[in-house]
Amino acid sequence: MVPFAYQAARSEQEAMDGALAGGRYIAGGTTLIDLMREEVERPQRLIDINRLPLRAIDLRADRLVIGALARMADVAAHPAVVQAHPLIAEALVEGASPQLRNMASIGGNLLQRVRCQYFRTLDAPCNKRQPGSGCAAIGGINTTHAILGTSDHCVATHPSDLAVALVALEASVVTRGPGGERRFPVEELYRPPGDTPHLEHTLLPGELIVAVEVPRGGHARRARYLKVRDRASYEFALTSAAVALDVDGGVVRGARIAAGGVGTKPWRLRASEALLVGQRADGAAWARAADRAVEGARPLSGNGYKVRLLRQTIIRALEMAGDIA
Secondary structure (H helix, E strand, O other): OOOOEEEEOOOHHHHHHHHHOOOEEEOOOOOHHHHHHOOOOOOOEEEEOOOOOOOOEEEOOOEEEEEOOOEHHHHHHOHHHHHHOHHHHHHHHHHOOHHHHHHOEHHHHHOOOOOOOOOOOOOOOEOOOOOOOOEOOOOOOOOOOOOEOOOOOOOOOOOOHHHHHHHHOOOEEEEEEOOEEEEEEHHHHEOOOOOOOOOOEOOOOOOEEEEEEEEOOOOOOOEEEEEEOOOOOOOOOOEEEEEEEEEEOOEEEEEEEEEEOOEOOOEEOHHHHHHHOOOEOOHHHHHHHHHHHOOOOOOOOOOOHHHHHHHHHHHHHHHHHHOOO
């Protein structure tokens, strides 16, 4: 590990000043420390933000507000979350081992780096790690890589389960930075790789995620998260689906669907959602929505199976959500 300086921030302003001077924010450190050990990340200074008062979990009349420093385990077990947004609790439990959930923060989970083996191998070309060097995964081992939102420069899959659920629930992220406070959809936090895959998010220099806000609504209770992986214990998704349905009298009034494990960012499936509105909540509708979801997929040499697997994952997640009374 390359030597670094350490600073414990006592205020948001102090944290921002440190970040603008070249520091990196650290909370749980469950991703960053691993990458520093492997020398993929080499920050000269770490800004510890754990003293900041950003851990509150507050259920309000119109939304759930989760502080960015709240730990995954605390959010997953919180009665307000389980009551109002069981989809979030389910995604958090599926997203990490108990040890990691006890350490990892909500903000850190949303900003975790990709799990591509070439990104973590210093002698392999990777445009995320070294812009312009190439993408070894395109012609290499790519069984776990993305089939949606890829480019000729990067095919790495976004890793966060929580982000998939939040995108399906149309959650917003709240940030504060040198330019003041901003609030925007979680979906807009992420950039597609395009020709600049090293730019993964839309945060501004020094900007700090302070909270996530999730609107309440009729869809929130009829919602499920399904994750398909190589093993039952802690593992990243091959495919996943977050589904939230608003059903009245057996007819779908509204649907929200996002996919994980298959996109370069959490992938909102708006065409599938639109197809479901006004349809009977049954297997035929689920199948049509799943067919629409895989349109435009670009499988690589080793991950063509994900097209069929994503389709089946969406059908099963819709069945699960549709069965909720």
